[in-house]
Structures are given as C-alpha cells and as structure tokens.
Amino acid sequence: MRDDREKQGGAALFSCFSFQDKFGSRLKCSENVCFSDRGSLKGESMEPLIRVVDMCKIYNPGENEVRALDHVNLEIFQGEFVAIIGQSGSGKSTFMNMLGCLDVPTSGEYFLNGTDVSTMADNDLSEVRNREIGFIFQGFNLIPNLTAVENVELPLIYRGIDKKTRRQLAMESLHMVGLDKRVHHKPNEMSGGQQQRVAIARAIAAKPPVILADEPTGNLDSASSREILSILKDMHKNGRTVILITHDNGIADQARRVVRIMDGKIESDILNENFKE
Numbered sequence: 389m390r391d392d393r394e395k396q397g398g399a400a401l402f403s404c405f406s407f408q409d410k411f412g413s414r415l416k417c418s419e420n421v422c423f424s425d426r427g428s429l430k431g432e433s434m435e436p437l438i439r440v441v442d443m444c445k446i447y448n449p450g451e452n453e454v455r456a457l458d459h460v461n462l463e464i465f466q467g468e469f470v471a472i473i474g475q476s477g478s479g480k481s482t483f484m485n486m487l488g489c490l491d492v493p494t495s496g497e498y499f500l501n502g503t504d505v506s507t508m509a510d511n512d513l514s515e516v517r518n519r520e521i522g523f524i525f526q527g528f529n530l531i532p533n534l535t536a537v538e539n540v541e542l543p544l545i546y547r548g549i550d551k552k553t554r555r556q557l558a559m560e561s562l563h564m565v566g567l568d569k570r571v572h573h574k575p576n577e578m579s580g581g582q583q584q585r586v587a588i589a590r591a592i593a594a595k596p597p598v599i600l601a602d603e604p605t606g607n608l609d610s611a612s613s614r615e616i617l618s619i620l621k622d623m624h625k626n627g628r629t630v631i632l633i634t635h636d637n638g639i640a641d642q643a644r645r646v647v648r649i650m651d652g653k654i655e656s657d658i659l660n661e662n663f664k665e
Contacts, residue, residue, distance in 0.1 A: 435502065437597060437629055438464040438487065443496035443506075445482050445652075456482040457493065458652035464631065466597070469624035471632045471643035471660075479652035484633045488600050489517035501597055518547075522591030522599045526606035528583040530575045536562060537571040540590045547594065554593075561589035565619055581612025588619055592628070599623060602633045617642045625665055 445457040456479045464470055474480030485491040486498060489505055492513065498506040505516050530539045537558045544554035562571050565585040575583050584604060591599060601620060605613035621642065624630050632643055640646050644663045648656045 434465055436463040436499070437466045437501055438462070438631075439497075439499040440486075441497040441499075443486065443493045443498060445479075445486065445491070446494045449494075456652050457486070460496070460649075460652070460654055462647065462654065462657070464629065466629055467624070467627050469621070469630045469632070469644040469663075470647060471634060471640035471645070472647045472649060473634055473637065473640040474649035475635055478649045480633060480635070480649050482652075483649060484600065484602055487631065488521055488523065489513050518543075520597050522594070522596040524584075524588055524591050524599065524601040524604045526603040528575070528580075528587045528607075530583055530586060532575055535572045535574055536567060536578070536586045536589075539575075539586055540593050543590060544593060549594075557593045558589070561593040562586070564592070564622075565589045579612065580608050581615050584608060584612070584616055585619065588616070592623070597629060599628055599630045600633070601630065603635070604632070605639060613639075621665065 440460055440462040443457055443460040447454040447456060472480060472483060486493055493506055497504055500516060501520055505513060540558035540561055541554045544557060562568060565588050567585055570578060570582060605616050620630050634640050641660060641662055644660055646658055646660050647654060
C-alpha cells in the first residue's frame, strides 16, 4: 500500500508541512497599497497577516538567563517579501521559530492571520502551523525513495486530500518551479538546486498564506541560488507572502523589505531601494 508506506516515510516531516482548507486561485496583492515609513505593505482596510507585539523569549530564566528576543514588535502584510537578517546569536533563528509556530514566546503576543497563537498548546499550534505556513529549509528534507511528485504529494496525503486532487496540486506546483520533466525522478537523480525546487513545490502545493524560507540557498552553488531566489521573487510577484531568513546581506538584498535583528532586538526595518522584481 503506497499511501501507508508514504505516511510512514514522511512522519518525521509532517509537523512542519503546511496546508490550507480551500484550494482557490493564487492570492493577488491589493491594488490600493502603499509603504509606510517602516516599510510595511498597507492597504486602506488591510489587517496585518502577521503581528508581533512586545515579544520576548527567555531561556534559562534567572541568574544565567539568555534573552534571545527582547520586546520585538513587527507587522507583515499580505503579499510582502520580507528578509529577516542577523548574524549567529542575533536572535534570528529564535524569531523564525516563533513566526513558524515551532515555539511560543515567554511573553508578548503573536497574531497569525488574526489568531493569537502565542499561548496555544502544542496540538493547537501544530494545526495552525500546518494550515498557515509553508516551510522551505536549508536542508531539502526529501524522502529518498520517493519521486519528486510523491514528495510533493506527501503532506497532502496527511491532509486527507484525495489522490486525484493531490496529484493535480503536486503537478501544478512542480510546473511552477520548472520541474515538469523531473516529476518521476528521485532525489539522488537531481541536482541540489532541483531538490530545493522540489522542496519549494512541496511548501506551496496547498497554497498556504505564508511561505517561510530558512536559509534556502545555504547548501547551493551560486547559479542554483539565483534560481531559487528568482522563484521566491516570482511567488511574491504573484501575491504570496514570503519571509526569507538569512545571515547574508546579498541574499537579504533580494527582498522588498529588510528587517535586521541584533541582540534580540529589531535594529532596523527598511524598504529596500535596490529591490528589482
């Protein structure tokens, strides 16, 4: 039974996959938008897709505590392409875990698509994560014995989507990342850049509101990196909300808006004047 085998093979990855209940057309950006002084994409009646209020994350509370996030405030609106940049120890990875609903803050609030997720129990947080966020990681996290289309279908199986629909969604996603001719290839038959494109197709197959890309070019050569960044730009151009986590200024410069974190605080939040569609 293929479905049973696929479920067993992908169990460890399931908690980070993202789905959405309705499979409509791709989101389009609001026509009435402008950037505020802080660089946020705002429409006259738009609410932020992501709103972080006075967020703190403290490890080892007490005498030897580490304040990884220190009263962070941030808003991200639908259709934005935002890079969050910081060096090792800046709090960047901790903030990514918060935004991705992989952890909860010590204090403060986090509203994702209108829902306060900052105090949710693990099971509830997992449901929100799987519904609202598509993850792209530095490691491709593909199942070696599955083909490209089967890897993309895997999270859709867990979602309970019927075979015909999930194949259609998987093929559509692979087409979007330019892998029409690689759908039946296994990971060891593809280059690193192609494997990362499969991972992107897997992240977007169920059309989640947020794409969270954590150092997506970290294991790639320069040519493959350019391909992946071009795909992320295309996703932004088509109205998706893309959040790119990186330590690299050159990579961050590909985003429309750049948020810099240092010592657990937002040091700057600016509109990227060098951004090119």
